Amino acid sequence: MNGHIDDYIVSLLLVILAVVIAFGKGDFLISGYNTASEEKKATYNVQRLRLLVSSLLVVASTGITIAAVLDWSEAERDYLAAALAVIVVVYVVLSYTWARRK
Helix, strand or coil, rough: HHHHHHHHHHHHHHHHHHHHHHHHCCHCCCCCCCCCCCHHHCCHHHHHHHHHHHHHHHHHHHHHHHHHCCCCCHHHHHHHHHHHHHHHHHHHHHHHCCCCCC
8 A cells, every 4th residue: 555655646636637627627628628619619518528527537536546555466457447448438428429518
């Protein structure tokens, strides 16, 4: 547990970013949304997009913390990375469907 202080720091930073985005102060941190034109931004429900991004950050933070607490090996961490990659794909699909303005 002591050898994973960097995991805890990254996890804490992800949670802080999640809170900043969830409260609407970090829209410029959402990739793609920050560079979109005003017309393109108008096609998104920004509250749903914030919810998706902040929850993804919390999921990633939770995974990192679990791996650190349970002292997972590199192979187990690779499985976690693969699972998180699948979760990211699901979130990207949701951002193009559910987060669109209706």
